[in-house]
Amino acid sequence: MSTLIFGIIASAAAVFSILFSAWQIRQLTRQTVITNGIAAASAIYNSVERLHNVGTLIFQHPQLNQYFFHGAAVPESGDEREQVLTLAHMFADALDYGLMIKSLAPGTSEYDCWDYYVAGMFATSPAIRQVVLDHPSWWPTLTPHLSEPPPPGTMPRV
Template sequence: MSTLIFGIIASAAAVFSILFSAWQIRQLTQQTAINNGIAAAAAINTSVERLHGIGMLIFQHPHLNRYFFHGADVPEPGEEREQVLTLAHMFADSLDYGLMIKSLAPGTSRYDCWDHYVADMFATSPAIRQVVLDHPSWWQVLAPHLPEPSPPATGPQA
């Protein structure tokens, strides 16, 4: 009889232990999801802060705005060219970082606006395109997002 009682108690303890482990796993899963969300938000915030830093530099030098948002070609050699190319490197670093975070951090993969922003920056900034084309290995996540060059227009054959 005591063996039966001991068996029932042991079985009840095993069932309780399994139920408690399941509850712990559920809590751990919820905590992991929350932590991943917080990490994703922090990573996105860092990406945006990097862009704000570049934006502040452009705000302080508004004549440079056209090279990044209005399609102006890279200026001829001189101080302004150096400023534009330096900012283009900084932009490329930030864009590459944002894309890298989007691909690595759980919870950021659906942050598609970053892809659209990268495409828009390539479309409006020959300077950013140039620095990435000149050194694609420096920005290995960003470089594959470069648009394909347009084929030359062909007129009527004579």
């Protein structure tokens, strides 16, 4: 009789243990989904923040706007050429980072807007195209986008 009682208690404990483990797994799954969502939001924020930093520099020097959003060729020489190329490097860094995050961070793969924005920037900025073509290994995630035609309606807003 004691063996039967012990068996029932052991079976109940095993069932309880399995149910408790299932509950823990469910909670862990919920926590992982929340954590991934927060990480994705943070990664996207960091990408946009990088673009805002470059945009701030262009805002402070509005004469440079034409080289990034209106298709003006890179100046042949002088201080303005150096400013344009430096900003183009910074822009390429920000674009490459955004594309990299989109491909790596869970929950960011649906942000096709990065692909469209990159295509638009390549379409309107010979300076960005030039620095990426000059140093393709510096921006491994961005470089493959050089050969893609811009999707219709993807020109960046000014």
